[in-house]
Amino acid sequence: MPTSRLDPIDRKILAELQADGRMTNVELAKRVGISAPPCLRRVRTLEEAGFIQGYHAKVDSRELGFEVQVFAMVGLQSQAESDLSKFEQRCRDWPLVRECHMLNGEVDFILKCVAPDLSTFQSFLTGQLTAAENVASVKTSLVIRCAKDEPGVPFDVLEERLNRLA
Amino acid sequence: MPTSRLDPIDRKILAELQADGRMTNVELAKRVGISAPPCLRRVRTLEEAGFIQGYHAKVDSRELGFEVQVFAMVGLQSQAESDLSKFEQRCRDWPLVRECHMLNGEVDFILKCVAPDLSTFQSFLTGQLTAAENVASVKTSLVIRCAKDEPGVPFDVLEERLNRLA
DNA sequence: TTCTACACGCAATATTATTTCGTCACCCGG
DNA sequence: CCGGGTGACGAAATAATATTGCGTGTAGAA
Numbered sequence: 001m002p003t004s005r006l007d008p009i010d011r012k013i014l015a016e017l018q019a020d021g022r023m024t025n026v027e028l029a030k031r032v033g034i035s036a037p038p039c040l041r042r043v044r045t046l047e048e049a050g051f052i053q054g055y056h057a058k059v060d061s062r063e064l065g066f067e068v069q070v071f072a073m074v075g076l077q078s079q080a081e082s083d084l085s086k087f088e089q090r091c092r093d094w095p096l097v098r099e100c101h102m103l104n105g106e107v108d109f110i111l112k113c114v115a116p117d118l119s120t121f122q123s124f125l126t127g128q129l130t131a132a133e134n135v136a137s138v139k140t141s142l143v144i145r146c147a148k149d150e151p152g153v154p155f156d157v158l159e160e161r162l163n164r165l166a
Numbered sequence: 167m168p169t170s171r172l173d174p175i176d177r178k179i180l181a182e183l184q185a186d187g188r189m190t191n192v193e194l195a196k197r198v199g200i201s202a203p204p205c206l207r208r209v210r211t212l213e214e215a216g217f218i219q220g221y222h223a224k225v226d227s228r229e230l231g232f233e234v235q236v237f238a239m240v241g242l243q244s245q246a247e248s249d250l251s252k253f254e255q256r257c258r259d260w261p262l263v264r265e266c267h268m269l270n271g272e273v274d275f276i277l278k279c280v281a282p283d284l285s286t287f288q289s290f291l292t293g294q295l296t297a298a299e300n301v302a303s304v305k306t307s308l309v310i311r312c313a314k315d316e317p318g319v320p321f322d323v324l325e326e327r328l329n330r331l332a
Numbered sequence: 333t334t335c336t337a338c339a340c341g342c343a344a345t346a347t348t349a350t351t352t353c354g355t356c357a358c359c360c361g362g
Numbered sequence: 363c364c365g366g367g368t369g370a371c372g373a374a375a376t377a378a379t380a381t382t383g384c385g386t387g388t389a390g391a392a
Contacts, residue, residue: 088313147254
């Protein structure tokens with residue numbers, strides 16, 4: 001499946017499932033304007049091709065008792081690829097770290113962390129993150145509140161872009 | 167319904183649905199060890215109580231042609247609540263901004279942005295974000311690669327915490 | 333034109349979701 | 363100690379959905 005160029009129906013499917021990942025296939029088919037069987041086939045194809053990487057319930061952290069969210073900016077001593085990889089692997093192993101992105105600029109990584117309370121985070125910060133091999137600097141910022149959180153892609157921008165290309 | 171504390175089955179439901187939001191209810195019921203009807207009732211309750219805020223397909227940005235991801239650190243001139251709210255509303259209106267978090271420390275907000283290409287982002291940055299009312303400073307960092315991206319809550323940490331309380 | 337490839341949709345079947353209802357355990361007041 | 367109320371469970375029936383199988387139409391290539 002090389003030329004996986006997406007047609008408007010595929011894009012609409014992605015947009016709908018991004019907005020509501022538990023929509024039934026019949027409802028989805030109705031919205032994108034085809035019948036259920038081909039709609040399901042398209043969804044399966046999109047999953048297998050990697051356009052859809054999975055489905056997840058969005059769970060409220062604070063309701064669950066994770067009151068602390070923190071962004072941590074991390075600088076390393078060595079930026080050799082093997083050292084970068086080692087640090088990334090450590091991040092994958094730390095459950096409190098939910099996201100780890102490598103950046104350009106003065107900071108090497110930005111991490112999004114969660115914790116049940118401040119002391120849990122502090123002990124992670126001083127005992128694990130700052131203490132980890134090759135870590136040169138860590139600057140943290142507590143999240144006071146979240147004004148927007150919409151993972152994924154803005155499909156309306158995608159539409160505009162495709163129109164410009166046409 | 168005040169703070170309806172969650173029992174171990176509820177927590178397992180949340181963990182399973184966070185990992186796979188399209189799991190069928192029968193499969194879910196099997197995994198958490200109860201039959202389908204009460205399992206479905208619990209899920210509905212968790213949704214209505216806000217523990218589950220929604221379900222979303224995870225769509226691959228790069229595959230879709232959004233090659234650019236950027237973190238933007240924004241400082242404002244005024245931190246009066248009305249000015250903060252105005253800025254947050256603007257962020258909600260900008261489709262390229264996917265997340266907007268208010269922080270403590272020297273930086274007021276961190277934004278996660280996506281764009282189809284660098285020039286689209288640049289024009290957003292200079293034409294919209296930096297130019298917006300009350301914005302004092304913007305520092306951006308391109309995401310080079312993503313080592314981990316697991317939205318939500320680490321349920322194993324939650325287990326530990328509850329065990330400590332017991 | 334004719335063949336092939338591909339995607340569609342109808343209809344049949346298999347799974348799943350949802351409702352209904354009877355049972356049981358727990359808790360509280362008498 | 364004993365009803366009576368409450369809440370959650372699970373079995374079974376029903377409704378809805380997912381999935382398969384197949385016949386049809388259309389676009390592109392020979």
